[in-house]
Amino acid sequence: LGLARAGRAVVQARRQGYLGREIFGTAFDFDIEICESAGASIGGEETSLLNVLQGRRGAARPRPPFPAVSGLWGRPTLIHSLETLANIPLLVRPEEHSAGANPAGTKVVCVSGAVSIPGVAEVPLGTPLSEVINGIAGGCTDGEALAAHLGGPGGVTLARDRFHTTVDFGSLRSLGGDLGTGSLLVLGTSSCPVALARFLVDFCAEESCGTCPPCRIGTRVILDLLDRVGSGEAEAADLDRLERLCQHVRRTSLCELGRRTSSSVITGLEYLRSSYESHLSGRGCPTGSCRPSDDRRACRIESTSGMVELSR
Ligand code: SF4
Numbered sequence: 001l002g003l004a005r006a007g008r009a010v011v012q013a014r015r016q017g018y019l020g021r022e023i024f025g026t027a028f029d030f031d032i033e034i035c036e037s038a039g040a041s042i043g044g045e046e047t048s049l050l051n052v053l054q055g056r057r058g059a060a061r062p063r064p065p066f067p068a069v070s071g072l073w074g075r076p077t078l079i080h081s082l083e084t085l086a087n088i089p090l091l092v093r094p095e096e097h098s099a100g101a102n103p104a105g106t107k108v109v110c111v112s113g114a115v116s117i118p119g120v121a122e123v124p125l126g127t128p129l130s131e132v133i134n135g136i137a138g139g140c141t142d143g144e145a146l147a148a149h150l151g152g153p154g155g156v157t158l159a160r161d162r163f164h165t166t167v168d169f170g171s172l173r174s175l176g177g178d179l180g181t182g183s184l185l186v187l188g189t190s191s192c193p194v195a196l197a198r199f200l201v202d203f204c205a206e207e208s209c210g211t212c213p214p215c216r217i218g219t220r221v222i223l224d225l226l227d228r229v230g231s232g233e234a235e236a237a238d239l240d241r242l243e244r245l246c247q248h249v250r251r252t253s254l255c256e257l258g259r260r261t262s263s264s265v266i267t268g269l270e271y272l273r274s275s276y277e278s279h280l281s282g283r284g285c286p287t288g289s290c291r292p293s294d295d296r297r298a299c300r301i302e303s304t305s306g307m308v309e310l311s312r
Helices: 002-015 046-053 082-092 129-136 169-174 193-207 213-231 236-252 256-260 263-271 273-277
Strands: 106-113 119-124 147-150 156-159 183-187
Touching: 106 129, 119 129, 129 147, 129 183, 147 193, 156 193, 156 263, 183 193, 193 213, 193 256, 193 263, 193 273, 213 236, 213 256, 236 256, 236 263, 236 273, 263 273
Parallel strands: 106 183
Antiparallel strands: 106 119, 147 156, 147 183
């Protein structure tokens, strides 16, 4: 649906003269071409995106050279997200866009999970999480919220006592995370942070392009350790091992997908360690949420092959 709408918008803009050659009688030429990828998450990583655009398998490239030096077809290339481009008018003509608003700008957040009013909201940067969860989203539907996960699969999981954290780039970076996609998942007291971390690591493992061993192999071992925790087989030493492995994968992976794969585990162990410890030594998951996946695959080749581009 998004692809169809974006395509229609480009056609309309071209018809109206906003795109093309000599725009509105000036010497300025500008155009937009939309390329459809095979749909894997790794295709959004900047160097993987370049490979996809060139009809290759969606796998990250080692850097240097950085895309600004050698990118698409070996030429200097600037890569931006849609959100960055959407913010350019605010930078070029701030007086037309920020009247009465927070001068730091806003961020679109998508609130889901155990809240009364899930949905998308644009909040001023600097808004405390507690205000987003209890105000805009109408509060937790499961008593008091246990935790919140911010920033999508590679994001951070914060306990309730961190809800004074503000929605902005610096605050989350200091906690080891990033605003990322702006997704905010609220966990009630009947949710399990270990089960959530396992779900998110499993997603990242499925999306791994398999180029570098820390991500390709490390995420599988992290999943095995999380399964041991979830089933009650793990002991306290396994949590230390899990933490060390997550940090190692974060330090040594080639691209951001691998570096962020274990963020939910690292922050979960830091801010919600008692939830992990409550599973240990035969006790298992107190909420019954932890279940090992039974459909794990070795590599999501079909999504990262770039066949959509090659078949054109
Ligand atoms: S970190 Fe993962 S996704 Fe990134 S290049 Fe390595 S294997 Fe591929």
